[in-house]
Each structure stands twice: as structure tokens, then as C-alpha cells.
Amino acid sequence: MKLFQQLLVAPAALGLLAPVAASAAELNINGVSDYAASGEQVTSISQFSDVYPTDWAYQALSNLIERYGCVAGYPNGTYRGQRAMTRFEAAALLNACLDRVTEVTDELKRLMAEFEKELAILKGRVDGLEARVGELEATQFSTTTKLKGQTTFVTGAVNAGGDDASKYIRSFDVNGNTVKVQRKNRNTKFSKSGLNGGANAYNRNYGAWAFNYDQRLAFNTSFTGKDKLYARLRAGNFVGENAFNGQGVNLTKLDIAENTSAATNNSVVLDRLYYKFPVGKEFTVIAGALARNTESLALWPSVYNKGGAKILDWTALMGTSGVYNKETGQLIGAYWKQKVKKGSNALSVSVNYVADDGDGNETDPTTGGFMTDNSQASFLAQLGYGGPQWGLAFAYRYGQCDSGNGYRRGTEFAKASNWNNQCWYTDANGDTVRTGSSANSYALNAYWQPKNAGWIPSVSLGWGINNTTSDNKLGGSAITTQSWMAGLKWDDVFLKGNDLGFAFGQPTFSTNNDSCDSTKYYSNSTRCSSTPFDGNYAFELYYNFQVTDNIAITPAVFYLSRPMGQNTRNLVENGQGYDGQFNIFGGLIQTTFKF
Template structure:
């Protein structure tokens, strides 16, 4: 008998022979051949289909499961005419032979059917075998070449080719305090305006951003992230890094140049290092030596860039950059998120503290430290409620003086930190003194998206209010500012996987100024009413070439990026009819691996 048949017969034989060992007395009687009993058993031929047909077999019997398997799998067990099995009766060799023969007949039928099926699907089985062998070889190769069993490597390469151009007036005239109002584009400081901007920042450029991310998990639920980054968007030289006007900065722009030699790029820097781990089922904690406040949140209350592309830094921050200012440094934080089914709306609460990079790791108590008055830190808190279709969040950020990125993006007038939220000011004696200054920012963001892609786009909204206070604010200082944005995104435009986005809004602009003195009013050197209005427009089309390659043409327009400083460009040399705008166009290509 072949091995395969032996394996099939084994349970049958054990089930049949089990009654032989019931007890010694009954075994002794097995020697007495009962010809009539054998004849009765062999003559019945009444095969049963369920063990419940035996009136004398109960679930508590020790061989109940073995007998049930023989009936259900092989159908080779017969009973006596009166519907009994008589499991406690001694079994003769003739009875065993009869039952074994019946089971072997059934096993033969099964094996014949298997042979027929194997022959019929011989080609398919050969293909499957080849695939399994190939998979085994590939798994073996991966195991031999993997650098870690706990770490995954992800990469993202971005190429940006494009340029900006300015339009408007060319004249430039100072008035008031030069430190406050000097926003010329001419490096010699003699002339400003559109021509000066185009001369210094109007060339066509080819830039890149490269990121390598190492994600390590020790439990399957935690994550240790290490990110290396490099790029050649050199600050002070490249328009897309925010040089000239900060609102032209792209989300991917990074400058990895060495301090003191800003023309030398291509240096690799560690720009993320944090550990994220769960506490229970609904809490998550963050600890980072180099981490960002916007990445330590339970939800991101916008879908404008989700699945699409990120172009301008300001639109990528939902138009509320005063709150979500990408403060990066030494971070501690946590969030709670309600446990619900995937896609359903859930409540969440997030909070984190970030000491500005360069301060939180300094031991000089007068200039740095972690959680000190000189940490130049940001505290961000967010209350959110959202799911896959819609959601909303209210957020608050407190910033210490000189808190890193501060309001991050806005008009040159509203964002000028040299007067806005500076820790150090020059007193009447010409001596630098440290002052107590801070900013408070509030944001409301919401989003909605349709169930299916079509003509109706997703909608993302954002509005923010910022206030600034300090011991010594100069005249005409913006003490209050606002911003707002509307982002529309269409999914699967022309082809499945391609997205189109359009955004419009007003980046941070001054809405209230510190009161002027009577003397400055009379001299005409201070204005109580802000003239800081401006608009940003952005359009992009994200063409998904493959799962790993995307090409995104984009254009943007900044109507008045200098804000109130634009008045300095007025032809009459002091009015508010100056004109200055910036138009940008680019092609962004992204490779992911």
C-alpha cells in the first residue's frame, strides 16, 4: 500500500480497532467466534451518514470523534438493523475485515478522483510550482541582502525647473526708520522694484530636493524615524527658497549649504529624528531630538494636497501658517484620538512643545535651554473632529520671542520679525537688551470631499488670527494680522490617478498697527491704517506617470507680496498706489521609492 493510502487508512483502522482494548474480560471473549453475529453485521449493509443515527452512541463516549470522522469523511461505517452500533461489544476479526474492506473501497474512490483532477490540471499545477519556487528564491535573496529586519527605507527625489518674474513699479524711496522699511532688491541698496527683483531673482533655475527616510518599528505599533535631506535651493540666491519675497517659497525647497558659505549646497543633513509610540489604545506620544510640530498631530484638517502635489509652502500649510508654522527642534508631545471604525469621524486632541533648533540643545541659560524663557519655543494645541469625508479643527499656538519661523509666511511688512516679535531690541543708549515678547495665533480649518471623483471638487478652508505683544514695539508695528485660504481639488481629472488643484487666499497681512505719536502723525511718517492687503493664486495639475513617478506643472501669482512696503515703490514717492507683483511657473517631477 502506498504511503498516501496508508495515511488515509490509519484513522480508519484506529477507529475500528479501538473497541478491542475496552477491557480484558471482553477481549478474552473475542476468541469465541460468534458466526451468527458476524453474519448479522455483514448482512445488514446499512451504511449511515450521520453519527446521530446510532441510538447507543453519545458525545461523552471516548471514541465518539473518531467514529464521527469515519462516517462523515469516508462513509464506511454500518450499523445493526436495530439502529445501534454496539461500541462496547468485542469485535471479531471477520467484522474488522469487513469494515476495513468497505473503507478501503472508499479511499480508492477518493484517490482515483484526485489522480483525475491532478491530470486535468497538470499544466496549472506546474505553473504554480514554478511560481512557488521563484518566490522562494526571491525571498531567500531578500533575506540575504536586507540590511535590517526592523527598518524600512523610503526615498523621495524632487526636481524643480522654473522661474519667477516681477511686474510693477521700479522706483524705491525710504521713509521713516530704515531698519524697519528697507526691503530693496538691489544688493547695492540704490534701487528697488520690479527690475531689481528680476535682475537678482528672475533667472530660470533647476533645483532638487532629496529625502531618505528610515522607519524602524520594534513592536509593530511604534516608529523611530530618521530622515536625511539635502537640496540646492540656496537661501539668498534662489527665488523658490523665499529669497526676494518669502511667499514664493516652495514646500520642497531646502538649503543644505554650509553656514558661512551659502553657495555650497549638496550637503546631507539630519532633519528628522523622533520616536512615536502608543500608550494604550487611544493615546500616542512623541519624543524628538529634531522634530516638527505639524507632524505630531492626530489629524491634518485639509485634503487640498492629499494625493496631489504640494507647491507653495503657504498653501501646503492650509493658509494658516501663523499656527502651523513648521517649528522644528527638540519636541515632546502627545495626542488622543477616539477609537472608531476606519473612515468614521472621530474626536482628537493634540498638544506639543518645540524648542527652536539651536536653543533647546544649548546649555547657555541666557540664550537657550529646553523649556526656559530663552528657548524661543512654540506650543501648539489642536482640537479636531474628522473622518474620510469631512472634518474640522481649531488650533492655537503660543510663540516665544523670536520663535523660529514665527508667522512663517505673509507679506514682507507683516512678517518682519526684526520689529514684530524680536527678543532683542536696541534701547535709547544704543545697547541691545532682551525684551519680553510673544505671539498668539488661532486657526479654524475644515474640509469636505465627495464620495466619488467627478466634477465636484473637495473643498478645504482655513482662517487664522495672530496677535503680537512686546515690551518695546516701535511705531506702526503690526500688532494683529489675519490670513485665509480656499483650496479646491479635483480627483481623477482626464485620467484615473491625476489630480488638479486651485487655491486662492490672503497670506498673513496686518489688520492693526500700534498707534502713532502726535509728532509722527504731524510729520507724516506713521500711518494708523494698514495698507497690507495681498492675494495669492495657485494652480497645479498632477500627472501620475507611474505609481512612483509624477510630473506636476504649476503656476502661481502673488498680487502684492511686499504688502504695505509696496507704498515705497509709488511714483510719487510716498503714496499708497505703488505696484509690485510676482508671477511664477514651474514643473515639479517627483520620484518615490
């Protein structure tokens, strides 16, 4: 008997065969005749008047009747379950069940023959999957780590327009009076401390077409399925006199151009290393030896770059770079995010502290250390409320002696004035003195996007204000600055998956300068001004063409109307102030490969 038939017959044998030694003397011929003569197969156990749910074999008998229909009773409607079973009766019962098994087997054979091709295809696929799983298990480098990579190519150039300021040179006495005006050599190198050299000098130094790359390899490791150990290797060549790295004018820096050190040009470096783990259902803790404050938040209050592309560093930071300044170093942080139904808005609170890399890993408290007066640290706190369609956030950052990097992106005048927030300065006696400086920055950001792609774009807005305090201010330098940005993004433009983005606004610019007096003037001989004249507008336009799920090509252009800000106003002719003109136009093609 085949195994399948044995399995089907087993319930009958276990439930119905009694341990009775049936000899010829015990054979009840009349009983066998009655059983065999009934010929009535029952279809439900309820048809037996003497079988009850409390009987120990009730379930087994019910299965035989309802599944196989091979149990017969006696003519009077009884089953007589307590009666001893003869071998003839057992043979009659088994024969009836085997007939049903044969019917089932024949039906299965018919079905198998009908779907023979389909079953063969499925078997082949299963065998192939088993082989691939075995190969993956044999070649995987870790059972807990996943590798993600991103390669980005950038090719493009920038061009400055406006006045050729190289024909003038200025000198002033302590009272701010012009004492010398003369023509300069046309080969004057462009200086971002002012319009020295002007547009022509800028183009000579930074106007060449360039081809750069950025390579990232990220290792995501999880030990519990909910935690994450993140390590990232990075290489690139955005170094030297490269406008896309923010040289010449800091606002031309691209978001992708982060590998800036000449020592790491085309070299692989570790630029992220942190561990993130949940505490309960709503809290998450982050700690890392190389982590970034903007990557340690429960909510990113913008959708301008979501699913699209990141071009300028300023727009990638939502126009509020004074708060979201990408401070990277030794970090501890945590955030709480309200647990809600998927797709609903959630309240969140995020806090983190970052000691500037290069200071937080020192053990000398007079020059660095973690959580010391000289850590050059940033403390960032954010209160957010948002979901898939809309959200908003209010954030605050305290900057400790930011050394010119606290506000990250802005006019050259506002950036240069950040020296007011440096940790140290040299006094009149030549001694190095701590300034006790600090920065307080505030940001308000919001976003909204339609439920379905169409002509109505998503809208992301940001506004920020910053204030610096120092015991060593220089007359005419910025002490209060502001910034704002509006970003519009259209999804599925021309083709599904392609995005069009446009952003405009004013990167960090001065709205309040320190007062001037006759003893304070710029070391670069620029005339001191207590009145802010630092306006500059920036525009960005990109189209993200998604070639495949893993390849995107993004042509983009940007324009900076007055990136030198108040420093643009340093041309002097015949002792009269002159408002020079200086603007920058840039174009590029950014190609991104993800794997």
C-alpha cells in the same frame, strides 16, 4: 500499504480491534457468516440500535460510517460493539474500508490528472515566492525598519512686473520730511526692505530660470508594531539667491524648498528624528530631538493638498502660517483622538512644545535652553473634529520671541515687523536687553469633500489672526496681522488619479500698525504710517499628472499681486507719496518620484 491508506485505516484499527487472542478454538464460524452475509452498509450511526453517544468509540464509528461508508452491521440492525472480534471479521471490515480508500485515491488521481497544468503553475509560483522570500531575508538590512524615499525636481522661474523704482532715492529728516530726491543707478540691487530697485532690479537678481532638487530618505522603525521611530535624511540645492527658497520676496518660497543653509548645499543632513508611541487606545505621545509642530497633530484640517501636490509654502500651511508655522527643533507633545468606527468623525486634542533648533539644544539659559525664557519656542494647541468627508479645527499658538520667523509667510512689511517679537535688542546705552516679547496666534480651519469625484471640488478654508507684544516697538510697524485662504481641488480630472488645484487668499498682512510720532521712523528711511496699507492677494494653480503610482508631474503657476505690502508705498516724487506697483508671476514644473 501506502501512507495515505494507513492513515485512513488507523481509525478502524484503533476503534474496532479488540486485544483478543483469537485462536482456532475461539473462532465463531456462525458469527462470521452472519456478519459477512448481512451485506448491508449503513449510512448513519443512528441505524444501529445498540450504539449510543455515550459509548467511548461513538465518534470513531460515526466517522467511518459517514466519511467512508465501510461499516456493516448484523441483519437484526445491531452492531454488537461489546462482542469480541475475530480475525475473519477484522479482515472483512478492513477489506471493505480499503475498497473505499481505493475509490477515493482513484478520484484524486483523476482530479490531479485533469488539473495537472494548473497544479504545475501553482507549484512554480510557490517555489518562486519561496526563493524571493529567502533572498529578501538574506539581504534585508533590518527586520524592524522600512525605507521610503522621495526625489523631487523643480524647474522654473519668476518674473516681477510694475514700476522701475530704481530712478528714485529717498531720505527723510526726523520729522518725516523729504530732504533729498535723486535718480539712482539702474544697477541698484533689489532690497526687500522696500521697493529699492523695483521690478527691473528684482528680475536682475532673481529672474533666471533654475533647476533644483530635493532628496529625502525616511527610515520608519517599529519595535511593537504600534510605535514609530522616525529618522529622515535630506539633501537639496535650494540655496543662495533663489526665489523658490523665498529670497527677494518670502512668499515665492516653495513647500519643497526646505534645505536652505548654504553650508548644507548638496550635502546630506538629518532633518527629522523623533519617537512616537501609543499610551492606551486613544493617546499618543511624541518626543524628538528634531521634530516639527505641524507633524505632531491628530488632525490636519485641510484636504487641499491631500493626494495632490504642494506648491507654495503658504498654501501648504492652509493660509494660517501664523499658527501652523513649521517650527522645528526639540519637541515634546501628545494628542488624544477619540476611538470611533472607521469612516466616522472623531474628536481630537493635540498639544506640543518646540524649542527652536539652535536654541533648545544649548545649556546656556541666557541665550537658549529647553523650556527657558530664551528658547525661542512655540506652544501649539489644537481642538479638532473631523473624518474622511468633512472636519474643522480651532488652534492657538504662543510664540516666544520668534525672531522674525513666527508668522513664516506674509507681506514683506508684516514679516519685517516681526522684529518686534525678537528676544533681544540694543538700547540707547549699547546694552543688549531682553524684550520680553511674545506672539499670540489663532486659526480656524475647515474642509469638505464630496463622496465621489466629479465637477464639485473639495473646499478647504482657513483664517488666522496674530498679535505681537513687545517693550520695544517702533512706530508704524505691524502689531496685528491677519490671513485667509480658500483652496479648491478637483479629483480625477481628465484621467483617474489626476488632480487640479486652485487656491487664493491673502497671506499674513497688517491690519493694525503701532502709532507714529516724531521720534520714531524706519531705519531704511521709509516714511512711518500708522494706517495699514498692506493688502496683497495670492493665487496658485496646479495640475497633478500621475504618470505611474510612483511618478507625478505637476505644472503650476502662481501670482502675487502686491507681495511687498505696505513697503510698496515708498516711492516719493517732489515730496509727494506715490503708490508704486510691484507684482510677481511664477511658473514651474515639479516632478516627484516616490519609492
